[in-house]
Amino acid sequence: MENNQYKLLLVEDDTSLGYLLTEYLGMKGFELRWIQAPEEVMPLLEQRAFDLLILDVMMPGKDGFTLGREIHERFPGLPFIFLTARSMKIDVLKGFSVGAVDYLKKPIDEEELVVRIEALLSRLETTSGQEPHTVQQLGRYTFDSLNQKLEFEGEELSLTNRESELLAYLARNSNRLCTHGEILKRIWGRNDYFNRKSLNVFITRLRKLLERDASLKIENIHGQGFIFRMPANGD
């Protein structure tokens, strides 16, 4: 089993379980980073891309669910698994509702954990919750997704977070239908009525921002999603 490509982050305060899982998952070929304090998670996520997080629910300092929600809001699309000693229904519900992709009850069966991790990772086409940062040509515009700038003939426009993320996604998937579900899942983390409304607002804004090059178009496919049309970079 070649799991070498996958980077996991384990957040578990219990030393013996943490040690056990580190050993076992390491043996199984995963690249695993184990931390014990929930406060370290966010700084770490900003530095490095992980493929999957494993979070203990019961930890000192910070509630696992709260942490899960924060992660899901900040990095939607980044999958995580909850581990818990508790097995009450309310917990399972809560876990999934904040965006967990799986949920295991202690005592942990390491073998099952590995199987579930592999099953999850093999299904998620995305290997990280973030778009890669690039500078690219969009028609006669130059788009710098890291600095969130859009330049047109020497004039520089600043984009907001969301504008930049959405444009990056559309640009990376140009000339094909991007469904609402796909976009919302990826950028908002959740596909619901309000986020769909929000998406519409941002589509309007991007259209306005891109209107100076008529060769660029964000086309709507009724009931399906959008296609970002741009010339096949021969220009």
Place this chain on the structure above:
Amino acid sequence: MENNQYKLLLVEDDTSLGYLLTEYLGMKGFELRWIQAPEEVMPLLEQRAFDLLILDVMMPGKDGFTLGREIHERFPGLPFIFLTARSMKIDVLKGFSVGAVDYLKKPIDEEELVVRIEALLSRLETTSGQEPHTVQQLGRYTFDSLNQKLEFEGEELSLTNRESELLAYLARNSNRLCTHGEILKRIWGRNDYFNRKSLNVFITRLRKLLERDASLKIENIHGQGFIFRMPANGD
């Protein structure tokens, strides 16, 4: 919670559990079809699109794993969940290895099942079991079913949802009789007077869209259905 759009297929020989889950999931807003014999699965899957399958592992006549493997081979991308009385590790491994996306041990906690189903469905942006998306040549037209576009000599026509679905179905089954029942079941989900009327309208629209290549014809077989005639792509 709006689960109305999702179609589930439950394969469970145990009558009391089957009944319980049918009731409970129905109450939760899922459209659920329950069958008891594993042999019925394949014919049903060919007729209708489901979003998710729930399979009992222990059934008379056919092993659940075998069934799972067959489903996975025939309809890759169609997600399914295993239910099992057994809880041995070997089973969990086996379940995931044949393509299952989740695995629950009996006794089933219905609430947890619902939560896991919702979590799964919300993650899979693709409601699979549908037509595969392709770009193909239809006479002198090029049909892109993903982007819902029909191109003729550089000119691009946009298709609506239904137009595109119907054309995709006819193209995939070209040069053979597609009965009304078959088409309506597959694309409208239901064969009744009004949908048959609707089908006629769409046949007219497709004929209009395809009229520029005389080698393409949608032929009517009185009282039976339609045949989409197209040259056997030697061109």
Place this chain on the structure above:
DNA sequence: AATGCGGTTAACGAAAGGTTAATGAAGTTA
């Protein structure tokens, strides 16, 4: 000729999309 199926066109209305403005949370500055 009678019956009903199929073809065509038009019209309707619900749902989706587009746009602009208001709101309010979080961060920044004074």
Place this chain on the structure above:
DNA sequence: TAACTTCATTAACCTTTCGTTAACCGCATT
């Protein structure tokens, strides 16, 4: 800490789209 700023979200309102339904006509089968 109060006044500003910034920006995503929510609201309000209008326009467009498209599947359905209806109306009507012609043609096939008996």
